[in-house]
Amino acid sequence: MNKLHGWNTLRNQIFIGFMLVMIIVLTAIGVFTYNQVSVLLRASAERHIKQTAVQTTGKLDALFQQIDSLMMQVSTNSLVQKKLAQEMDGQMLSFSERQSLQEEVRSYEAYATGIRSLELYTSDYRRLLPLDDVQLNDRVPKDWVELADKQKGRLVWIGLDPLDPNTVIAIRSVRLIDRSYMHAGYLMLRIDRNYFELTGTAAGESGGDSREMMLLFDGGGHEIIADSPLRLNKDILLDMDHDSVTIDGETFIEVRHQSELSGWTLVILTPARYTTEGISVLRTAIFVSIAVGGLLFLICSFILSTMITRPILNLIRTMRGARFGTLQRNPDKSSTMELMELNHTYNQMVDSMNEMIQVVYQKEIIQSRTELKALQAQINPHFLFNTLEAFFWALDEKGEDELADNVLAMSGLFRYVINRSDDVEWVTIGDEVDHAELYFKIMEMRLIDRLEWKIDIEEAFRHIPIPKLMIQPLVENAIMHGVEKSNEPGTVVLSIQASDREGYTKVTVSDSGPGMDEDKLSELYNTLQTDEMQHSGKQGIGLINVERRLRLYYDSKASGLTIESQLGQGTSIMFEIPNEFQGGLNT
Template structure:
């Protein structure tokens, strides 16, 4: 390898390789092909002209088929035949009204087909010189067809064949063109001719089609004698095609010289008697192909350069984030879980970086949640150690005290001791994690009764629970922290009303609502509380929470429901100055953590 090639960068080597491997073969191929593919170019030019010929031939054949279809329709339509035969038998004794009726029936039936084509003039001519025409006959009498030189040949047409007349002087006032392309057919039954149908085709559509090729191609339709039937120049119609003798005998191609220049002649039969002829300049067509080849080479060269630039850019763009991701993986492997790739994008690399970062976030979250659960577990074990007093001993002592007080006639204090006993039983009993809603409400009633006995009848507890929610199981001691919060912070330990409501939401979840008639909060204080509740609790929060009967604050109630129900749990807090506070909880009826 030469020294200068070794000194090139990898990017430059890649560009040079692309130029050598793609551009050089293209240049060599173009020059070699110009020497050895002249015949191929000639064939290609012929094929190009033949393709133009094929497209035009399809359209011309379509118009010819329309003429044949109309003639066959008139000959074989069962609704037309009775009227045509009756009109053909009309004579001087036939009622004029019947003759008119026959003509109207024929004209109406014919119009159902002719109107869909729009460029045909149709005449039904009968031996008794009665006729029906699709055009106005003020300037032309259709019976004049019988005096035409070609009319006697119509009778000689055998079977269901057609006489292709050729270009006829225009007899229809619906168009201002000088000629119509005409064909005729006898109407026979049992070898007896009972009428004739003559169809004329306007040349405008075909001339417009031929005009599209006026730059380097000319097209005409000629008959068996070489007379021009259709040309874009109407003045040549009826004259002989000058190169008729040089046309191939069968459909095909040939080359002629005109003023020293080569021309391609193509011919194709559109009827047994008529030919479509295409004459195009070989030099002009070949120049287009050569020009196309040069243009194609320049386009390839342009896109080659563009491809090289784009390739270098894409290689740099793709490898840079991959290298950054690898570095991030190495740092995380060493224990730096706080590292992130911060790769963004909608392609595979961008999505890989995004998913990788989210995976590390989830791993960190799972580690934090596991640590928090272990801490809560240790705290629960500590609480169980602190509650080793035999609960049956406490319940028996409280019941004995309650019986003694009742024997002395103090039923009010006995009821308070009964409430305290029930509350302690539910507090100490940790066997059931979930209890029915109605049992939770009973606990709240005992709790509020004890509050009122301590501070006087200050709190009025209202229960508005839907009957279909009372048997739904909820986590134990879910409502007590909310009632305590409403009493301490909402009512400010003053008289007021606390309401507990429940219902089933439209999505099937249970909705619990706790609201108070207290002082409420300002908008700023409410937003501060909402922001605080979004933050996950930490060990500092557990250490500094305010003591309560259950040992669980408002934030821990929400966190507890988040752990149990995940994203299926949501809550709302609404408040306003002197409007009280409302807390709404929504969670599924079934229990258990998400899997």
């Protein structure tokens, strides 16, 4: 615990506080910068991926448009139109006519690379080109033909050739222009799959970077091209609910685009790590910045805390030296205004206190000399006691028994007050009650038949310790302010009884005097609390003395004086003390 307390210094508090603030600020700025820049880097990478997808899709659509244009030229060729019209009229083409038609069609194949063949069929599925007797419904599934019929002359991109997986088939229905676009047959194109290979083009435009993997699926979800060595699940790739996929433990960002011309879907996969390759550099830069900033702030905080606390530590050492002698001024100077003012104030206080110490010392010397003279001027107590005893014996010899008893009571009263050593500050309640009884007897002689008194105490309470002269001042106050101020005889009762508080004894002095109203009672309470003498003569001195000594001797263990009084109904003053208490002044 002492080691922990040794760390709890102002210097360490300033140092640790500044460091915590700096760490929090740098961490918050670093996290905010990292998040914002990471978002920007990811957004930039995603824009690049989407731009690549748009460019690739544009090139793919250009290929589709090129094929569509070629097919349109073939289907609208005059010779093709004428021969199909002839077939519609029931005039079957001869072999030589089919040969001439084949030469005409093959001249178009030179306009596009990758074309395997152009096949021409009649409306009843007979093949005119090439020169064989294969039926269209035997060549492709019937639903493909029905799809071409529904498109009414538009090109239909079917997908992979069932007989040759290395080629792709596209079909369009041929319409006769001069016969109100009547359906007359089918034109089918077989094109090499490599025709749609776009990876080399896209990679070349991006500086040879082959990060992206491109996949092309036909309308049925069949794979046309796949620029990836990985085994891919087409169902996951074509799922529109996912923007990223995980393949062999690596996450890829997926961009899909469906061609409006073909209905095919282009999928581009880019490793997610490439979108955040700049974030690691950013993270390292942030960590280095935080470390460098923290180190610089650490040094600055150490220097600043030392500059603040060093003058304070010097002042503390100077103040500790005051325990060994006269207060010393602190000669240290500080450039900080607050610390300079603190040091100046301390030096002023030192000068003032040294001056006060000197004055008090001189006063003590004067007071000691005065008390010595006062002691020398005091009457010898033994002379006073001997004189009172001589009076007693003289009165006793003359038969003045009442006066003799009063002199004897006065002698006992003086002997209780004067003849005890100053060190004997504690007596018993029995001693105090006996002393109060002597005071009652003397006052009874003075007031004759105007005073009646009573002492109510059990033997068990007589041995309880109590400070000396705590009860007699209350009895004196009751007689002076209760009985003497009344025109009628009065009664004073001293009662010692158990308190309602366990382990406490209650002392009560009651009189049947005129009592006090609420204003006077409040004024008396205020006097007791503030120790101010607001009464004329010596009235109130006894009560204030008892109240003050109750506080000094018992502190919070005993209650102060409690006064109950009503106008015309007398007054009761009481206090409570603990039955067991270590005698001596409670400091």
